Amino acid sequence: MADYKVPMRDIQFNLFELFDYEQHWQSIPKFAETTPELAGAILDEGAKFFENVTAPLNQSGDKEGCIWNEGVVTTPKGFKEAYEQYVQAGWPSMSHNVEHGGQGLPPSLGQIVTEMSGTANWSWSMYPGLSHGAMNTVAEHGTEEQKEKYLTKMTSGEWTGTMCLTESHCGTDLGMLRTKAEPQADGSYAISGTKIFISSGDHDMTENIVHIVLARLPDAPPGTKGISLFIVPKMNLADDGSVADHNGVSCGSIEHKMGIHGNSTCVMNFDSAKGFLIGPPNRGLNCMFTFMNTARLGTAMQGVAHAEMGFQHSLEYARDRLQMRSLSGPKNPNGPADPIIVHPDVRRMLLTQKSFAEGGRMLMSYCAKLVDLIESDDDEVAKEADAKLAFLTPIAKAFLTEVGFESANHGVQCFGGHGFISEWGAEQNVRDARISMLYEGTTGIQALDLLGRKVLMTQGEIMKPLTEEIHKFCQANEANPLVSQLVDATKLWSDMTMKVGMAAMENPEEVGAASVDYLMLSGYVTLAYFWALAAQKAQDTIDAGTGDLAFYQAKIQTAQFYFGRILPRTAGLAQTMVSGADNLMAMDVDSFAF
Amino acid sequence: MADYKVPMRDIQFNLFELFDYEQHWQSIPKFAETTPELAGAILDEGAKFFENVTAPLNQSGDKEGCIWNEGVVTTPKGFKEAYEQYVQAGWPSMSHNVEHGGQGLPPSLGQIVTEMSGTANWSWSMYPGLSHGAMNTVAEHGTEEQKEKYLTKMTSGEWTGTMCLTESHCGTDLGMLRTKAEPQADGSYAISGTKIFISSGDHDMTENIVHIVLARLPDAPPGTKGISLFIVPKMNLADDGSVADHNGVSCGSIEHKMGIHGNSTCVMNFDSAKGFLIGPPNRGLNCMFTFMNTARLGTAMQGVAHAEMGFQHSLEYARDRLQMRSLSGPKNPNGPADPIIVHPDVRRMLLTQKSFAEGGRMLMSYCAKLVDLIESDDDEVAKEADAKLAFLTPIAKAFLTEVGFESANHGVQCFGGHGFISEWGAEQNVRDARISMLYEGTTGIQALDLLGRKVLMTQGEIMKPLTEEIHKFCQANEANPLVSQLVDATKLWSDMTMKVGMAAMENPEEVGAASVDYLMLSGYVTLAYFWALAAQKAQDTIDAGTGDLAFYQAKIQTAQFYFGRILPRTAGLAQTMVSGADNLMAMDVDSFAF
Secondary structure, eight states: OOOOOOOHHHHHIIIIIISOHHHHHHHSGGGTTOOHHHHHHHHHHHHHHIIIIIGGGHHHHHHHOOEEETTEEEOOTTHHHHHHHHHHTTGGGTTSOGGGTOOOOOHHHHHHHHHHHHHHOHHHHHHHHHHHHHHHHHHHHOOHHHIIIIIHHHHHTSSEEEEEOOBTTBSSOGGGOOOEEEEOTTSOEEEEEEEEEEETSSOSSSSOEEEEEEEBOTTOOSGGGGBEEEEEESEEEOTTSSEEEEOSEEEEEEOOBSSOTTSOEEEEEEEEEEEEEESSTTBHHHHHHHHHHHHHHHHHHHHHHHHHHHHHHHHHHHHHOBOSOOTTSOSSTTSSSOBGGGSHHHHHHHHHHHHHHHHHHHHHHHHHHHHHHTTOSOHHHHHHHHHHHHHHHHIIIIIHHHHHHHHHHHHHHHTGGGGGBGGGSHHHHHHHHHGGGTSSSOHHHHHHIIIIIIIITTTTGGGHHHHHHHHHHHHHTTTSTTHHHHHHHHHHHHHHHHHHHHHHHHOTHHHHHHHHHHHHHHHHHHHHHHHHHHHHHHHHHHHTTOSOHHHHHHHHHHHHHIIIIITTHHHHHHHHTTSOTHHHHSSOGGGSOO | OOOOOOOHHHHHIIIIIISOHHHHHHTSGGGTTOOHHHHHHHHHHHHHHIIIIIGGGHHHHHHHOOEEETTEEEOOTTHHHHHHHHHHTTGGGTTSOGGGTOOOOOHHHHHHHHHHHHHHOHHHHHHHHHHHHHHHHHHHHOOHHHIIIIIHHHHHTSSEEEEEOOBTTBSSOGGGOOOEEEEOTTSOEEEEEEEEEEETSSOSSSSOEEEEEEEBOTTOOSGGGGBEEEEEESEEEOTTSSEEEEOSEEEEEEOOBSSOTTSOEEEEEEEEEEEEEESSTTBHHHHHHHHHHHHHHHHHHHHHHHHHHHHHHHHHHHHHOBOSOOTTSOSSTTSSSOBGGGSHHHHHHHHHHHHHHHHHHHHHHHHHHHHHHTTOSOHHHHHHHHHHHHHHHHIIIIIHHHHHHHHHHHHHHHTGGGGGBGGGSHHHHHHHHHGGGTTTSOHHHHHHIIIIIIIITTTTGGGHHHHHHHHHHHHHTTTSTTHHHHHHHHHHHHHHHHHHHHHHHHOTHHHHHHHHHHHHHHHHHHHHHHHHHHHHHHHHHHHTTOSOHHHHHHHHHHHHHIIIIITTHHHHHHHHTTSOTHHHHSSOGGGSOO
16 A cells, blocks of 8 residues: 555646746746646655655665664665666656756756655655755855865765754753764864754764754854754765765664654764854854745645645555445445445545545645745845744644644544554554644644744734735625635634734733644645635636536535535634633643642 | 552542432441541552552563463553452452342442443452443343353453444444354354454453354344344353364454553454343343443543543643743742643643542542432432433533543643653553543534434433432532533523524434534533532531631632533533534535645
8 A cells, every 4th residue: 555646637727727836936036947747746656655665665664774883874775776767767856956066957856856756655755755844954154165076966965964952961952962062173063962862863874964953152142043054964074075085974773763763763863973064153043944834835735745645545545445335325235335435434544544645735835936936036025925934834834734733633543453453554644743833843832933923013914915825815705605715714713813912912822822723723724725716717718618627626625625614613712712711721830730 | 651549538538528329328228337537448448459569560661562472462561460460459349239149339439330330440440340230231131141151250350341332334434343153053153253352251350251242033024223242252162161262263363552551442253152041132332231230330431531631741741840020020940940730721721620630530420329319219319310311421421521531631731741751651541541532432422312302302302310419509509600601601501502402303313413512511511510519518617616627618610610611611612502503514525635
């Protein structure tokens, strides 16, 4: 059951029917050469690669896991070879700057490749995935020399990169970090400390790994304002830039964990390792935001990946598995029983997965356009896109990973008892999905970022560009049977923002008390907008008498499902988020258990 | 983190304050000798045993798993020795009939021991747990000779039992099963076929295992009306009842699965194995209901177990882990950060776990009383208890396992990234919990049982004893600030029953379309009743000036949390369940994916 089929029809629908990427790419000079034909050809190649090369390693990678032996990590069988093929085909350089060996294709196109790679085999995809974040960080904050030395090698895929933030006593609260950077006579720094949870921290795929490390200078102020960013290569470089001797970096152990067994989660020991300051001193956390935003959108995609994977597997099973008869009479009268897809509750689970996978894909496609637009020559356009993306990123990260995990669980449920058995792959999908709500900022942290830092600090201004876009859509499409419900949902969202804001002025604890519910409500409403948009586009296409009728009807039906059976979850959230922080805060710490 | 502390104060509150078990046991002649002192002494012993003997094997059992080697299953290190101690202490016989070696204690007391055993180590608890179901089946349907031969040995714990229902092509749809039973000249039957997913199907703890097997007689009608029940021992018995030679039963393999690694999930091959008919021919499924009801309540308890385990672990972590400052100012000013229990969202997760663990325990305590009452000398009392239990069993099974899984997941979330790492135990709790929504009838099957077979077939009559009890409570406690919300919730439940019933008359698919939402709503309202009851009892005790104030205040605060932040989930369910089956059924099977 390791099969994965890229949902190319849906991807194409998003790109060229729903979001008009043809015009979009043309509007940005540096991406103007990306035609639908070029994009289509690249995506077809990608589909072939990930369906045939990395998807078949997903289950074996989980079973085998990574092996640590005296500081050296060996990845599961086939991972290294797949990575070699990936590099040979030029995938790492795709959406990176041409100056350092990139192909200069739009980030939005890269994101679809990330979706394919991640759905096919999330653990494997994290090796190039983390590298991607490290590359962006060096590209944005590195000196020309650093770019020449490190970025070009990462862009070609010869080396990979990692991000070293977390320490055992601090994950969310990076202000407490202790890793030290001592200035050396040659201008470098001696980095000492221990980092944990370093994804892809060590592996056998490349001869060098470029670690981006948060550490403190000797004179640094305490807290988050005293953190600096360093490049620390696994192998020191010779003068010609080639790999020389070992740096003082080693992998102390790897974690035994619930899922993503194919990816090495490393404890990294830095023992006076040679490091190089990147960006200004004590501004490391600010520089890190570049990476964090990339990583958060990447993790948001993990939600889509697990929803899609769960959906594909359970759909196949639901069509094949014969069990019981339909409540409205046999649908497979010549067989011993009906396929379980006839049962309404099985359909409810399948459509939940489908509406989250396709809905999440729409949200990600929309965000990817904004990522492209940040590269626009028009500063105003870039600024607007940046603000919208800042608003949507925590929603995408937390909401999509939450519903991705839900979808993965429906995947298990559709299989009945077989869902619990490893060979079907459904349970692996749940285990792999579980991390997505934790790393790159938990759901709770995303929710505080959304509600506290973004919505309330701007007094709701930050959400207006999106809600105004929704209003415009609703006004223009009043005949759409979903629109009145969307109007209500958007009004509810605004009302709740106001109510939570008022409550927060009285008591700051109300922010944390409401935040996750608020984030989830935001996600449900945002996805409702995209589903209404998709249904409208599908109806317009049907009305025009063009296209594949069944495809567009299914879009409309999935939208109807979403509005009928998912969106009403907001009713409960709207009540709970303003039920008062007291019901959370009143209990004495000692009274939680007796 | 394998620690488990029996929540004895809460158990005692349920037994002797909330549900007046003292009077209850006295009202049933056969249990009249069970005084609070006796029960307390037994439970204290149980707490010692499970806290110290089986809980420490929970994590190692998961890591090691069971090993299959040429038909022989070896359980994880220490499991066999723990079982020996368990038998020596007399636990298997506790709530079984004295005629066959039992101690004749009330099932309700046995259920608390099941909770302790299951929370300490669910995998281990399934060896005696399945045996318990097999014992009940033989006790109810076996001949005197069968009881003498098999039941006494299972009651003493010398042997264990299993239930062999599922085949690879049929789990839910037992009517399709193929295992054959050929009558033999000596009155026995030759049983041939393959069963899968047989929990505790083989192990190294006892010299014999008594399998209760569903199979077909040669002349049996097709479907569920042609299934008979057989006793098939692993080892044949000599004339004196001792173990003789191997019967034709063997374990073909064990499953690799998501969780409960310490329990063997076996493929059992029956190759002309000697079996003995139990109960009337072709009535096997009816006889099996005895077991199924026991098993469903047992699995319901699994929901409580994982909620409790998740709660205990994450509470400990949330009190210790320092990360970030409280939004309302530092609470641990001398430390580097505040313990995460100061954060409202962490409290939201902890209180969700707590309200489900304690709420589930109340529901189970209530059900256990009904189980006891079935043994009442008063037929009317027994009949009423039976009907109420029939109604509550699918709610308890499906709702408590769903919220138990949710709670286990909150457990992971409270740990942040550490929740994903095996050594903390939080992720094992999720993996172990996941099976509970699948076996003994999936959530979907329980929901159809509740709504289709029970509520709608009786036109709602079956729910009336409970809803009338709730109404009486509300009338008697109008001053309780939770009561008006409980009145509304109960009315909503009745209204939704009516609405779904009306819709189902038009279209039978509406039953399946509404069933899971209906079940979940039923669960939320039922638990709301128990939380209101608990809050009232706590308030009464506080008003009387007796007892430990902090304990009773925490009960009231948890009830307030439940009403404020959990019960409102019913608002969404009430909308989705009547959103029309069309949004599920309209899509063509071929249109789910393109």
